Amino acid sequence: MLLRAQSLRKAYNGRAALADVSFSLEAGTSLGLIGENGAGKSTLVGILSGTVQPDGGTLEWEGKNVHIRKPRDAAALGIRVVPQHDSLIGRFTVAENVALASGLPAFPRRAEMRARVCALAAELGLDPGDPDAPCESLSVGTRQRVEILKALSRPTRCLLLDEPTAVLTPAEVSDLLAVVRRLRESGVAVVLVDHKLHEVIEACTRVAVLRRGRLVKELITEGADPAELSRAMVGHAVESPKRPPAPAQRKVLLEVQQLTTAREGAGVPLDSMTFHVCSGEIVGFCGVDGNGQQELVEALVGLRSFAGSVRCDRTHGVAAIPPDRRAEGLLAGFSMGENLHLDRILLDRAAPRGWLPPSALRDAAAAAISRFAIRAPGPDAAARELSGGNQQKIVIARALARQPSVLIAANPTRGLDVDAAASVHREILQFAGNGGGVVLVSPDLDEIAALAHRVFVLSRGKARGPFEAPLDERAIAAIGTAMAGGEFE
Amino acid sequence: MKITQLQPGWTAVAALLAAVAAGSSVLFAAGADPGDVLAAVVRGAFGDLYAVGETLTRATPLLLAGLAVALGFRAGVLNIGAEGQIMAGAAAAVAVGLHMGGVPAPIAAAATLAAAACGGAAAASVAAWLRYRRSVPEVLSTILLNFVLLNLSSWLVRGPLQEAARAYPQSDRIAAEAMLPQLAPPTRLHAGFLLALAAAGCCYLLLFRTALGLRLRAVGLGVQAARFAGFEPAKVAFFATSMSGALAGTAGGVEVAGLTGRLYGDLSGGIGYVAIAVALLGRLHPLGIVAAAIVFGALESSAAEMQRSAGVSAAVAQVIEATALMGLLAADFAAKRASRSGATAESAAEEPA
Numbered sequence A: 001m002l003l004r005a006q007s008l009r010k011a012y013n014g015r016a017a018l019a020d021v022s023f024s025l026e027a028g029t030s031l032g033l034i035g036e037n038g039a040g041k042s043t044l045v046g047i048l049s050g051t052v053q054p055d056g057g058t059l060e061w062e063g064k065n066v067h068i069r070k071p072r073d074a075a076a077l078g079i080r081v082v083p084q085h086d087s088l089i090g091r092f093t094v095a096e097n098v099a100l101a102s103g104l105p106a107f108p109r110r111a112e113m114r115a116r117v118c119a120l121a122a123e124l125g126l127d128p129g130d131p132d133a134p135c136e137s138l139s140v141g142t143r144q145r146v147e148i149l150k151a152l153s154r155p156t157r158c159l160l161l162d163e164p165t166a167v168l169t170p171a172e173v174s175d176l177l178a179v180v181r182r183l184r185e186s187g188v189a190v191v192l193v194d195h196k197l198h199e200v201i202e203a204c205t206r207v208a209v210l211r212r213g214r215l216v217k218e219l220i221t222e223g224a225d226p227a228e229l230s231r232a233m234v235g236h237a238v239e240s241p242k243r244p245p246a247p248a249q250r251k252v253l254l255e256v257q258q259l260t261t262a263r264e265g266a267g268v269p270l271d272s273m274t275f276h277v278c279s280g281e282i283v284g285f286c287g288v289d290g291n292g293q294q295e296l297v298e299a300l301v302g303l304r305s306f307a308g309s310v311r312c313d314r315t316h317g318v319a320a321i322p323p324d325r326r327a328e329g330l331l332a333g334f335s336m337g338e339n340l341h342l343d344r345i346l347l348d349r350a351a352p353r354g355w356l357p358p359s360a361l362r363d364a365a366a367a368a369i370s371r372f373a374i375r376a377p378g379p380d381a382a383a384r385e386l387s388g389g390n391q392q393k394i395v396i397a398r399a400l401a402r403q404p405s406v407l408i409a410a411n412p413t414r415g416l417d418v419d420a421a422a423s424v425h426r427e428i429l430q431f432a433g434n435g436g437g438v439v440l441v442s443p444d445l446d447e448i449a450a451l452a453h454r455v456f457v458l459s460r461g462k463a464r465g466p467f468e469a470p471l472d473e474r475a476i477a478a479i480g481t482a483m484a485g486g487e488f489e
Numbered sequence B: 001m002k003i004t005q006l007q008p009g010w011t012a013v014a015a016l017l018a019a020v021a022a023g024s025s026v027l028f029a030a031g032a033d034p035g036d037v038l039a040a041v042v043r044g045a046f047g048d049l050y051a052v053g054e055t056l057t058r059a060t061p062l063l064l065a066g067l068a069v070a071l072g073f074r075a076g077v078l079n080i081g082a083e084g085q086i087m088a089g090a091a092a093a094v095a096v097g098l099h100m101g102g103v104p105a106p107i108a109a110a111a112t113l114a115a116a117a118c119g120g121a122a123a124a125s126v127a128a129w130l131r132y133r134r135s136v137p138e139v140l141s142t143i144l145l146n147f148v149l150l151n152l153s154s155w156l157v158r159g160p161l162q163e164a165a166r167a168y169p170q171s172d173r174i175a176a177e178a179m180l181p182q183l184a185p186p187t188r189l190h191a192g193f194l195l196a197l198a199a200a201g202c203c204y205l206l207l208f209r210t211a212l213g214l215r216l217r218a219v220g221l222g223v224q225a226a227r228f229a230g231f232e233p234a235k236v237a238f239f240a241t242s243m244s245g246a247l248a249g250t251a252g253g254v255e256v257a258g259l260t261g262r263l264y265g266d267l268s269g270g271i272g273y274v275a276i277a278v279a280l281l282g283r284l285h286p287l288g289i290v291a292a293a294i295v296f297g298a299l300e301s302s303a304a305e306m307q308r309s310a311g312v313s314a315a316v317a318q319v320i321e322a323t324a325l326m327g328l329l330a331a332d333f334a335a336k337r338a339s340r341s342g343a344t345a346e347s348a349a350e351e352p353a
Helices: A041-049 A071-077 A094-101 A110-124 A140-152 A170-185 A197-203 A226-234 A293-300 A325-329 A336-340 A344-350 A358-372 A388-401 A418-433 A445-451 A473-483 B008-029 B034-046 B049-074 B082-097 B105-134 B138-156 B192-209 B211-221 B223-228 B233-260 B271-281 B286-310 B315-348
Strands: A003-012 A015-025 A030-034 A056-061 A064-066 A079-082 A158-162 A189-194 A206-211 A214-220 A252-260 A273-278 A282-286 A307-312 A318-321 A406-410 A437-442 A454-459 A462-468
Touching: A003 A041, A015 A041, A015 A056, A015 A214, A030 A041, A030 A170, A030 A197, A041 A071, A041 A079, A041 A158, A041 A189, A071 A079, A079 A140, A094 A110, A094 A140, A110 A140, A110 A170, A140 A158, A140 A170, A170 A189, A170 A197, A170 A473, A189 A197, A197 A226, A206 A226, A214 A226, A226 A418, A252 A293, A252 A437, A273 A437, A273 A462, A282 A418, A282 A445, A293 A318, A293 A406, A293 A437, A318 A388, A325 A388, A325 B223, A336 A358, A336 A388, A336 B211, A344 B211, A358 A388, A388 A418, A406 A418, A418 A437, A418 A445, A437 A445, A445 A473, A454 A473, A462 A473, B008 B034, B008 B271, B008 B286, B008 B315, B034 B049, B034 B286, B049 B082, B049 B192, B049 B211, B049 B233, B049 B271, B049 B286, B082 B105, B082 B138, B082 B233, B082 B271, B105 B138, B105 B233, B192 B211, B192 B233, B192 B286, B211 B223, B211 B233, B223 B233, B233 B271, B271 B286, B271 B315, B286 B315
Parallel strands: A030 A189, A030 A206, A079 A158, A158 A189, A282 A437, A282 A454, A318 A406, A406 A437
Antiparallel strands: A003 A015, A003 A056, A056 A064, A206 A214, A252 A273, A252 A307, A454 A462
């Protein structure tokens, strides 16, 4: 037995993140760790990698008790971590980043570093592209491969992959899962943290389900029933959202023609996008992050100058759920009421003479709490006291308060658990059902496929498509190709 | 209860107590009796009418300049140029106040202070323009402008604004009509203190009771969120910088119109830097800043009494001020670490939506 964890416990401010979790890991096996957001997956990875100290419980490594007090202790055992967000130094090249992880001689030689990366890449079958390219110029998928090479550049007994597939295209996901299988066969113990069942079932020998800090199910993957695992994950069956039928009356609410933006910083400029959104319609834009999503949202809400035309029903206009809830959607330090007025138009409406009485803020918060079933300590609570799902409800409440004719929903369920995501989906569907138009931007193809009437793929600033719902297997395959930047017929 | 779990307001008080404790141990090591010294501080700051008057007199510019710093910080503008803006305000007040002879007193004083506010705002606007048109960080521009403005005022009192007698590097006295009324003679306390209190009240209302205040705080907490709200962060921050400069300028104007009557080269005497400590100790909250300014005013006004009756150098007052600030930063750091592990808890511990 390589690693045995016994009754691990960890609480934050009295709230249990992990309660009595025991599991074991053998060399040459892979364990899929699944669970919703907040189930305790990150805490468990943190304990194994030395960034989180458990409150109780023991860890055994090859039969001996070990204490992993800091990341260096974990590294000394041969535990390698591929973090959720890569930790590469952007200005450094691929070869330099990998060399940095595996220890540098006093006078590193470029050719040596390059040769080492190439040898490693060939051995593992991971293509990091040009070893002399600076990492900031690479796509997210490539950066992740570099991160894996970095981890494996030293002798590895156990590899922890923390939600590695969230940022990948379907083709990249299957490549990654193949790497996981190869590593397992070469004798490494792999822990794959994920919240997508089918990926875990494909790549892992065993799967463990975490729910509310407890290990509720552990079983051999072969012959496992996905539906049973799904129930174990959430605790009850989850209804998938029902897309309303495509509207018969085609009243165009938003018409975008030849939308083109200038290059700005590291972003991808939009390249003559043309599409329209009708009343009652949900138009989905899927694609890997960084292919023009931010630019599209900002251009549509008027925060970015562009060439071409965006025509919208002027009386109500557009309102947005911004792509990054924590940086753009709301302010953690603001109260709910203040966050509900984080909008020029709503603020002017609430304070026509400039005075903003506290009662206006509190009333708005109380109204949102009851209308959207927000769970909050009280109407004066700060946004940081709310869970991600409840925070997102505030963002949605604010967007809908403008009574827009078109709702731009960007990454509306990012980081939310299944139940919270379902309630966000219900709001979006209800908005469309009442005759609103929705632009849904999301890297999650499953979400797009479930909600959108028409789907475009955003790839390097271009919109490819549309694909009409319901998406069949051929359409999904074509979307996958387009997401990866390839051509399709 | 761990200190890291204290509320932000309490961390300020805890830092102050820690500073007093640290200061006492320094005194003890130096051979003085800390009890004697503390008694001297209290007596020197609040012992009689004169002491109270002196404490509040010294608190006045600290309060105005502290509000100036806080208003900027709240909007994410790190204006550390209050020192220079105080001098700009003082110079403008003198330039106008000299010509107020014969004008009715309230109008003369108001015009003098308005000039001071404009002077400070103009000085800060230079930094704001550099920041929002030319991307020069305001931390750099404001501190560099301090040198420019301090030297400019020292040139003024040797050149265009020098007294008619040309004896000392100072200006003539401004017109008597432009001087602020004394509140409690024979103390030096003047109406500027009431003005500073009113300014604190106005800052509170602006920040927490108006739409503009919400915009301002939003920009300070997160530029991206403010941008998505349609708040135009650059405009809001420009406004905050100018307001901040106007308050600091008023601090300089009040010193002139309430106390000195003249412009000197070293009139500001570090108030603009102490104001940063006042603003932070006051938790960037106008009411907290009133308390912090009085505490710092008390320390400064009692320095003399401390020296006289306890035989301790007046520099100890500055040591306590500095220790309080460092204690506060340490408490902040601890609180931030605690809240960071709390934030991980939020994402790690399950909470149904």
